[in-house]
Amino acid sequence: MLASLSLRNMKRQLSEYKIYWLSLIGVVALMYAFNSLIVSPTMQQLFSLFAESGNSDIGVIATLFSIVIVFALGWFVSYMMDFILQRRSKEISTYMILGVEKSDICKMIFKENTLFGLLALIVGFGFGILVSKILENFVLNLFNFQESLLDLLSIKAVGLTCIEFCIVYIIALIKTDRKVQKVKLIDFLNYSRSNSSVHEHQSRAGLIFLLFSVVMLTLSFYSFAGTKQTVTNITIGAVSAMLGLLCFFRGFVYIIHEIFNKSRKWKYRGSHLVTLRMFLSKSEKMSFSLGVISILFTCTIVCIGMTNAFYQVMEKAVVMQPFDLAIVHVGENGDYSQYSSFLNERIDVSSQYSYCLYTDKSTRFTDTRNHLLTEYWNRAAKAVSVNDYVIAENQHDAFMKYSDYCNLRAMLGLPQISLAEGQYIIHCLPYLKDTFYANENLQIKNSTLAYSGICTEAFSQYGGYGNGQDFVIVVPDHYIENMEVMYSLYVVQSKAVIDMSELENTFPQVRPLNSNVVASGENGYTTKILDNGDYYYTGKLASTPTSQAILIILPLCYLSLVIGIISIVILAVQLLTEVKTIKRQYNVIRTLGNEVFALEKMLRKHIFLYFTQPLVPALVVGSFLLKAMSYTLFVASYDVPIFDNLTTLIAFVILSALLIFALIYFLYVFITSQAMRKEIIPMTLEK
Structure with missing residues (x-):
């Protein structure tokens, strides 16, 4: 019985948590593609050639980036399992009330998550082959190779990816199992209560956070403004920007709340009251999380941009040594x-x-x-x-x-x-x-x-x-x-x-x-x-800029995509936790006579405000940080002015990074909005 129940629950999870499952597939695909390129014989030959030219750090760099990715993926999987556990708190508490042993519940959850992860791993390998071919074409075109770099399916890469994924997933499963064993029935019943509560931001401390944020962001922009960038300036600017973003949302919510309370005429016009009420209550509870997510967005934008910048350096080195x-x-x-x-x-x-x-x-x-x-x-x-x-x-x-x-x-x-x-x-x-x-x-x-x-x-x-x-x-x-x-x-x-x-x-x-x-x-x-x-x-392959750049490009691209996916999914998941609260509020509004199209408009506004909040500061700070870092890289890479128009090149690096991140971001926004509409609007219509 538990086996069939586990299979049914796993199918339901695939339907309800598509965004998590698709993201897991994407991460597995990236892991496989990166590993297949690293272990390929031709790339190993290239790396040995770089080592003979005095750049023998590829093994260390690849290992370090892999460790960072494994830790990030481990935290992500653990977070999502905990989130799903909270969403299913009433279901699990019902099992306990009916007399199902905790050990049986743990086995059922373990089987569900194992099947869920195994399916993501298998599908991820399929997409990983496609991604690896894209990376292969990138390297072939860059160095004008005629021979193929990768097999259709690399056994070594499959084994390495399975080891990394299994380590992460098994640890997360063990943590979830222990949590279920330790948590009492009353705790499961209180999960949904704590998640559905709505608090109003009333703390005047928000003003202090806002002032501190303005000072830090001003210092950051001042550090990035100069044309002569140094490592010290960039470090000071980056740290100031991170601190500023971390405190910005606490102060931002306070200011919006004050404006909202004083603008009574505007507040009661249309759906402003409901939309901003939900937005402020969610933002107040997530002020610190929004700061962290915005920092992750900034890091993703910078990593994507610097990947492009390092590529420009390497491409120039390859072109100059024909x-x-x-x-x-x-x-x-x-x-x-x-x-x-x-x-x-x-x-x-x-x-x-x-x-x-x-x-x-x-x-x-x-x-x-x-x-x-x-x-x-x-x-x-x-x-x-x-x-x-x-x-x-x-x-x-x-x-x-x-x-x-x-x-x-x-x-x-x-x-x-x-x-x-x-x-x-x-x-x-x-x-x-x-x-x-x-x-x-x-x-x-x-x-x-x-x-x-x-x-x-x-x-x-x-x-x-x-x-x-x-x-x-x-x-x-x-x-x-x-x-x-x-x-x-x-x-x-x-x-x-x-x-x-x-x-x-x-x-x-x-x-x-x-x-x-x-x-x-x-x-x-x-x-x-x-x-x-x-x-x-x-x-061509032994030149210092080429070897130094390729040591960074592949791992940095890998890291940027994984961090971007994880941070966006975490943001989307935080919104999905409020589905029951939003559904209840929309049912009340529907009962009061509002049409369905008005509810859809309110939902779109709510989603837009929520996803825009951490995005805009990240775009601004990321652009300034990327400008300073790419300029420093371009100037430091060569002792002569190799690049024809540095301003245009830096603008291209920034705009391409913003565009790539925006495409990934709005794809997840679309998936999240469709999931929320499917869960909220049909229920409202039935009422």
């Missing part, structure tokens, strides 16, 4: 034939080329760049100097043969550029275009070359050891004859991830060009070349 692999050797032209043979035997190499960069020891263009960068660093308050940024091997103007330039453009699929005898071309990062544009004639030995044009396509020029550091001067081949070789390069384009660990094991002289390891070089500049006899590799 070659999948680059091996550099300082000094004479290196012999790369053995590496070419090694790669051709193991992967599908699309194209490859080796060449040299040269210098005549002049610094005319270098000095112009250094002056421009010094002004930029001063404006951005960056603690960077010319000696910090410029590497020793790139301290002079870099030159390239026109024939090499044409071959490299062909490798990258760029249109060819003509160069006449006695002319030169500048290829540079976009921030130098206006400075180098229409430059004067170039003097090389006894020859004078005229300026022919300037190109700014992605050409592996950021960070040094590429095609110049920020710029390279392209001249006809014969002008290079008497110049000194700066370093030689071997570049590769491939359709697959290159396993650099195998290359290092085969050739001990090949080492990663680690951005975190530098040594003192010539004329006070730094160098990453620790041994001139060795060969050093870098490339």
Whole structure:
């Protein structure tokens, strides 16, 4: 009998608590998608490549984010089980009055929740496969991979997700079981009484909370207002904003209550009295909870926005380093034939080329760049100097043969550029275009070359050891004859991830060009070349901004969606607890002669006011916080002004975060409103 009763109750829970069940499915889908990407062989290969480049924190970061998610999910499941238990208090007390043993009631509830969770887990895996494919396409498009990253169903990811979910769910089940064992019959009977009581906010302490909130929020906005953001400013602003939001709703309810009492004429017009009465009574009881929920909303908006910001940083790094692999050797032209043979035997190499960069020891263009960068660093308050940024091997103007330039453009699929005898071309990062544009004639030995044009396509020029550091001067081949070789390069384009660990094991002289390891070089500049006899590799996936950004993007996106879903569901559940009270009040209003459409209008107003209350402060504070944090990230990620229009980019980050959060938010608002209308309006019509 209890088994059939458990099955019936589980089906009823699926109907009554759709919002909870759907959210549980969404969280399981996100957990599976994240785990499947992390454990995939290709991503593991990428992470090992990042580790070889000096960024070995992916395991730690993934573990930390997983722990945070497990704790958040555990609290969410425990909260919802407790909520459902309270909603069923009369039903459970009836079982107890009829003589059903507590142990049998516990078994019944345990079976119901187990079936409920098991069904959510199974359906969640189905949606998780879809979400994992979306994440896979994101990574494939970003790095231009041709091969698939994930299997249709990852056994490792399924096992890891089951372990995480079961730990959370079993602990919540045990807590619920203990609660039922300890709670007395009178406590179950008092649950509904305590939930249905309505209190009127009368405390003058609300004014103090409001003043404190205004001070904290003002301090927060002042901290975010400056153009030169520091970690200290952002921390002060974030803490002030959180404290301000926490106290805001206590004071806000007080002010609304005072205005409501003084505006007698407006108060008794239409349905204002009923709507605001219900709104204020609910808000007064939830003032602290609304503050916490608004903080969670703010965190969600910031996490979504910063995910996009980190993506912009990573995308820029991938674009600026168009070659999948680059091996550099300082000094004479290196012999790369053995590496070419090694790669051709193991992967599908699309194209490859080796060449040299040269210098005549002049610094005319270098000095112009250094002056421009010094002004930029001063404006951005960056603690960077010319000696910090410029590497020793790139301290002079870099030159390239026109024939090499044409071959490299062909490798990258760029249109060819003509160069006449006695002319030169500048290829540079976009921030130098206006400075180098229409430059004067170039003097090389006894020859004078005229300026022919300037190109700014992605050409592996950021960070040094590429095609110049920020710029390279392209001249006809014969002008290079008497110049000194700066370093030689071997570049590769491939359709697959290159396993650099195998290359290092085969050739001990090949080492990663680690951005975190530098040594003192010539004329006070730094160098990453620790041994001139060795060969050093870098490339699209090994660049520092790429590895640092991808370490954050996936976990941050994962965390933002989970926190967003949990906080919105908690808010919706708090409103659903008042369904019986609202239903009783609407029945009275219906008895007094109000039409159904008037009741529906009142219900829509009530839902709108309730969901708008924590949303608006979160949107405002989240936008300011996101503006400051994204600006700091964009400026700190690169030592040169890489992004063309920083204001537009920051606006895009903020608006996209608000839009994504709003879509998720209003989806839950719609589900909640439909659930309330279904439970309240039909009952009213029957009366």
